[in-house]
Amino acid sequence: MATTTHASFVIERRYDASPHRVYAAWSDPAAKRQWFVEGEGWEIQSYELDFREGGAEKSRFRHLKGEETFGEKTIFGNETVFNEIAPSERIIFTYSMDRNGVRFSVSLASVEFKAAGAGTRMIFTEHAAFFEGGDGAQLREAGWRELLGKLDRYLKGAAS
């Protein structure tokens, strides 16, 4: 029996880099891989980014140490299609998450970049549909907060 729950959340962050630089961390495949994909304890099996409207981003990854939520044998799949790209201003994309080939969520997300002094105010909004065995809004929001923290560390590292 299919079960579907819906949720939305918003995360706002300030970065010390200009909108152009923050946007570049999303649009450049090598840059995005550093903060979005690479991470300690994760094995990246594949990653590709075709950053254009209608283009796709695909990754497959596995948690090496295992953790409380998902065992280490779980292979995650992430597929994204970019709906809108307005350079340095706005990105809108749809993405799905699979666990061992079974889809457990589909989301629509927007990222807005606004100049704030010498830096950037970035607003990430996600609308999600979670399916049977899905992670739910709390874990998803926590995951994105962690990723956007990694983006901050990437921007600080890339600036030096």
Add this chain to the structure above:
Amino acid sequence: MTKRSTTHATFVIERDFKAAPAKVFDAFANPQSKAKWFGGPEEWEKSNHKLDFRVGGKESVSGGPPGGTVHHYNAEYWDIVPNERIVSSYEMHMDKTRISVSLASMEFKQNGAGTTFVLTEQGIFLDGYDDAGERERGTRELLDQLETYLNK
């Protein structure tokens, strides 16, 4: 340059149909069935409807009042559970301007001999061209057309 604005809204429409879930699902899944009810008001000119109903498949249709703005619907299917659930994302353009991107979930639940149908739209409305109230009104009209088709 257009001033960019991004407005987020969610609405839910629930309908009880006399038809069984398999028949209601077919009205979305089968291109011949869907073409009979899915589109703008009757007086609109309508281009050919294309539907490739599978995960990763696409759907498109365009239409509008004669000589007026052409409305383009472009969707992609992200999840399909036969007779139970369909999840798609879709974009609306007015002529060449993208006015919204939405995530639409359709749930089909057995209710006696009929179906309780629940549509949830989580939408992003762009640059002030459209809003959730207008979209919900339009969607309710579409579901009226679906009901008329199902009752035939």
